[in-house]
Amino acid sequence: MAEPSIWFIVWLLIGTVLTVAWAAGCVWVQRDAAAVLGQPQRWSFAAVVTGMISLLALLRAGPTVMPLLLLLWSVGGIGYLLYRDNKAMESERLLLKLFTREFWRDQGRSLKGALRWSRSSGGAAVVSDGVAYVELLKKDGTSLDGSNASDREVSKAVATIREIFESAIHMRATDIHIEPKKGDEFGVRFRVDGILQTVSTLTGDEGRPAVSAVKVLADMDIAERRRPQDGTFSARYQARTFDVRAASGPTNFGEKIALRLLDADGGIVQGGLTGLGMAPAMLEAMRTLIHRPHGMLIVCGPTGAGKTTTLYSALSEIDSLTRNIMTIEDPIEYRLDNVSQTAVNVAAELTFAKILRSALRQDPDVILVGEIRDKETAEIAMQAALTGHFVFTTLHANDAPTTITRLLDIGIEASLIQSALTAVLAQRLVRVLCPKCREPYEPQPELLKTLGIRFEKPPVFYREKGCKECFGVGFKGRTGIYELLEIGPEVRSLLVGQPSIEAIRGSARKAGMKSLRLDGLRKVIAGVTTLDEVTRVTN
Numbered sequence: 001m002a003e004p005s006i007w008f009i010v011w012l013l014i015g016t017v018l019t020v021a022w023a024a025g026c027v028w029v030q031r032d033a034a035a036v037l038g039q040p041q042r043w044s045f046a047a048v049v050t051g052m053i054s055l056l057a058l059l060r061a062g063p064t065v066m067p068l069l070l071l072l073w074s075v076g077g078i079g080y081l082l083y084r085d086n087k088a089m090e091s092e093r094l095l096l097k098l099f100t101r102e103f104w105r106d107q108g109r110s111l112k113g114a115l116r117w118s119r120s121s122g123g124a125a126v127v128s129d130g131v132a133y134v135e136l137l138k139k140d141g142t143s144l145d146g147s148n149a150s151d152r153e154v155s156k157a158v159a160t161i162r163e164i165f166e167s168a169i170h171m172r173a174t175d176i177h178i179e180p181k182k183g184d185e186f187g188v189r190f191r192v193d194g195i196l197q198t199v200s201t202l203t204g205d206e207g208r209p210a211v212s213a214v215k216v217l218a219d220m221d222i223a224e225r226r227r228p229q230d231g232t233f234s235a236r237y238q239a240r241t242f243d244v245r246a247a248s249g250p251t252n253f254g255e256k257i258a259l260r261l262l263d264a265d266g267g268i269v270q271g272g273l274t275g276l277g278m279a280p281a282m283l284e285a286m287r288t289l290i291h292r293p294h295g296m297l298i299v300c301g302p303t304g305a306g307k308t309t310t311l312y313s314a315l316s317e318i319d320s321l322t323r324n325i326m327t328i329e330d331p332i333e334y335r336l337d338n339v340s341q342t343a344v345n346v347a348a349e350l351t352f353a354k355i356l357r358s359a360l361r362q363d364p365d366v367i368l369v370g371e372i373r374d375k376e377t378a379e380i381a382m383q384a385a386l387t388g389h390f391v392f393t394t395l396h397a398n399d400a401p402t403t404i405t406r407l408l409d410i411g412i413e414a415s416l417i418q419s420a421l422t423a424v425l426a427q428r429l430v431r432v433l434c435p436k437c438r439e440p441y442e443p444q445p446e447l448l449k450t451l452g453i454r455f456e457k458p459p460v461f462y463r464e465k466g467c468k469e470c471f472g473v474g475f476k477g478r479t480g481i482y483e484l485l486e487i488g489p490e491v492r493s494l495l496v497g498q499p500s501i502e503a504i505r506g507s508a509r510k511a512g513m514k515s516l517r518l519d520g521l522r523k524v525i526a527g528v529t530t531l532d533e534v535t536r537v538t539n
Helices: 002-037 040-087 101-120 152-170 204-217 272-276 280-290 307-316 352-362 375-386 400-409 414-420 445-451 489-494 501-510 516-525 531-538
Strands: 134-137 173-181 185-192 195-203 229-237 240-251 254-263 295-300 325-329 340-343 366-369 390-395 421-433 439-441 461-463 475-486
Touching (some): 134 152, 152 173, 152 204, 173 195, 173 204, 295 307, 295 375, 307 390, 325 352, 352 366, 352 375, 400 414, 421 531
Parallel strands (some): 325 340
Antiparallel strands (some): 173 254
């Protein structure tokens, strides 16, 4: 009687161990297939079904089927690894180093990094299951893979940078700041939806090698820490490629570095103007403007207001096969198909004005000038608008009426503005409330009176709360608020003299221009954003 009981306990223990091993394998396949292949469902289903059948066969037939099951599991595992390595980037292939010491060392380091990030940021930063899948590419296209480095410090620094990048991509960050602080520490901050957030702290022994690794990537002089430097490199994550602009500089605690992540494939602008958050009437007006055969559209706003993105979105709606489109930028932020793009190069004396003169001799239909910085560039661009070209450009100004006075202040003749300028679009970016956790509330009547909003019944506004989906911030993504000033007869007549901003603004409003704040309030009432957000960007 005792013998069957002992065998039952033995097989129960064996079944338990194999169940745990099978479950762990299913979890790994789920995560790995999602990260590398982007298709976790079919691999998870296959692993679950295979494991259930195998365990049932083992428990019913006993130890005689164990060699066969182990063989089948090995073939299945190797088959999956062969398939995923064929699809994965070179730095992510596991089969050749699966049972090497290097693999387990990398896994342990990545796991420690993931725990460090999630612990220090209160769960705000997300690392893909402890394994970094970001490939860092130097300017010449070669990969910087620290796993093959003979120097352990270099290998650790590269792993740290990859973890930082993966967290930044998951959080949709546009900028990464690695900056030394008091006490031999380095703070890591991400700019997410326009707001800087502290996500982690590195020790000095981690931070300094990480900064040096970035400088190697960006082809900077790692021995020079007293002067500012800048450079570029790329980061590839799954099917996405990011161009990275790096800028270093000295501080009182050491050298800091700032990284700007640009979606090189232009995914954000492929949808055209539709996804920018414009009201239907303004969207229709903009589409009419950008398809004119000649004229000039100026997009204004402060740094980081999304001006370049708006211009690229407009260009993506123009047929680049039938029209010759040229851009002059500093630097090139998105790569567009069938568009000739030229970067400003001060060292080679290629300024906006010089490149623009050259571009006008290449039979362009549409020209994008990244920014008007001086009188010479503005005059050439406006002359181009008068001679059968449509010119897109940007200018730093607070609102649309201020743009006209800015042009007058830099010395552009009023008659040239009258003839060349078609419209001015002012814009800001506001954060969008997370749809998963936003909460309704009724605003105070006094506040509504202050804003000039009148309702028979108090409206329902929404405010941020914070959840896992938005990393506890309450916002997820951004949208634009806009002010479109079309240069009609009323505004043109004012330019005969020296008009004030208020005179231009009053005339524009009579012609139908809606202010930035009014467009923002419409989005507040619609539950898209908060009143505080609109106030923050329009003050």
